[in-house]
Amino acid sequence: MQKVYNFNAGPSALPKEVLEKAQAELTNFNETGMSVMELSHRSKEYEAVHNEAISLFKELLNIPDSYKVLFLQGGASLQFSMVPLQFLKPGTIGNYILSGAWSEKALKEAKLIGETTIAGSTKNSEYRSIPAIDSLTFNDNDAYVHLTSNNTIYGTQWADFPAVTHAPLIADMSSDILSRPIDVEKFGLIYAGAQKNLGPSGITVAIIREDLLEAEVESVPSMLRYKTHSDTNSLYHTPPTFAIYMLRNVLQWAKEQGGVEAIERKNQEKAKLIYDAIDESNGFYTGHADKDARSLMNITFNLPSEEHNKTFLAKAKELGFVGLNGHRSVGGCRASTYNAVPLEACMALRDFMNDYRLNNQ
Structure with a gap:
């Protein structure tokens, strides 16, 4: 599997x-x-x-x-x-x-x-x-x-x-x-x-x-x-x-896991991986939320065009990423990094985002 x-x-x-x-x-x-x-x-x-x-x-x-x-x-x-x-x-x-x-x-x-x-x-x-x-x-x-x-x-x-x-x-x-x-x-x-x-x-x-x-x-x-x-x-x-x-x-x-304090530290680490991929993309990825209001649980973003969004999501699905579609009322992409989502998954998403950007700019 x-x-x-x-x-x-x-x-x-x-x-x-x-x-x-x-x-x-x-x-x-x-x-x-x-x-x-x-x-x-x-x-x-x-x-x-x-x-x-x-x-x-x-x-x-x-x-x-x-x-x-x-x-x-x-x-x-x-x-x-x-x-x-x-x-x-x-x-x-x-x-x-x-x-x-x-x-x-x-x-x-x-x-x-x-x-x-x-x-x-x-x-x-x-x-x-x-x-x-x-x-x-x-x-x-x-x-x-x-x-x-x-x-x-x-x-x-x-x-x-x-x-x-x-x-x-x-x-x-x-x-x-x-x-x-x-x-x-x-x-x-x-x-x-x-x-x-x-x-x-x-x-x-x-x-x-x-x-x-x-x-x-x-x-x-x-x-x-x-x-x-x-x-x-x-x-x-x-x-x-x-x-x-x-x-x-x-x-x-x-x-x-060490209680809520330890879980928070892990959540910050996970979210930072993906937000860094957005912030370091020179505008290829744009986050929906203002930086000072960003969620550690739900990371929302768009690519340069709707066509890019569709291609990105289709390729992500092929690679085993599940649930990255944004909500139907907003569109785009969303990564929900709740407590049980492992660091490994966020690292994999960060790497995929970087690779997709480099290959599609």
């Missing part, structure tokens, strides 16, 4: 060691004679996996005891509705910072539920940058301030987060969770779909400050309340047990 370099934006690469562990345990987990997918979610064998995943997540991200870790479903897209359903009460405003397509989608859902406003936006510049913190507009009656920490489509990422004290700061961190240390206490709620850095699709992780669990709206259905899942240790109903098992395995792997 040809060697494959997986740069898919999501679902994305998983650590080889994690896949091999799952393979070895697939039909006989922990000497139960069954797959973890077959175990009761109330069994002691599964509950040990469930609780270890929560514990590892808290350890790796240094989550204070005043926060709860929840395992939910529906992806980040369901969170776009759950957030305003919980917190956007009459007389308050959902305040959204727009930095890309996913923050726009979050705003769209909130508009169906209550009053909203935009604290800042870089849409006019095709989302090439992150809104400047000192340009953001807040209101005394903000129910919350919402941002998207990393923008997969446009290849931009928040380097620093605004200090919001008048209302909870809520972040969609689906595409850069666990890629770098974060100060959890800056946020009232962080949520993330797993399929970028945490595991397979099907599980969403939420980190919520305990006092926000009491800010419930009685009319919200039980399944859409954070408190429902907090009160039951995310076992209110049958959870996606295999996805949580895989999440646990990824978190074990992350700890073995």
Whole structure:
């Protein structure tokens, strides 16, 4: 089989060691004679996996005891509705910072539920940058301030987060969770779909400050309340047990790598290889994102023409590079260098980019 370099934006690469562990345990987990997918979610064998995943997540991200870790479903897209359903009460405003397509989608859902406003936006510049913190507009009656920490489509990422004290700061961190240390206490709620850095699709992780669990709206259905899942240790109903098992395995792997600080250093090294290929190409490759807003997770770029883009992508596919097509709304190319993408893959892409440029200038 040809060697494959997986740069898919999501679902994305998983650590080889994690896949091999799952393979070895697939039909006989922990000497139960069954797959973890077959175990009761109330069994002691599964509950040990469930609780270890929560514990590892808290350890790796240094989550204070005043926060709860929840395992939910529906992806980040369901969170776009759950957030305003919980917190956007009459007389308050959902305040959204727009930095890309996913923050726009979050705003769209909130508009169906209550009053909203935009604290800042870089849409006019095709989302090439992150809104400047000192340009953001807040209101005394903000129910919350919402941002998207990393923008997969446009290849931009928040380097620093605004200090919001008048209302909870809520972040969609689906595409850069666990890629770098974060100060959890800056946020009232962080949520993330797993399929970028945490595991397979099907599980969403939420980190919520305990006092926000009491800010419930009685009319919200039980399944859409954070408190429902907090009160039951995310076992209110049958959870996606295999996805949580895989999440646990990824978190074990992350700890073995040296934790989030070590992973961040590796991510910086990987991204630099590809950004250097862009910056040292004398304009043959042009990045979409402004340099001070560049993402370590999603590297977006174009070649001199659309014909070059197509030829580059076709040749890359022949050589085993997978997932380099840019998002359909933007076009061009995109390399997603999530935690599990090995340095070797980024070196190979850098070399291919350099060779293609030298042979096609």
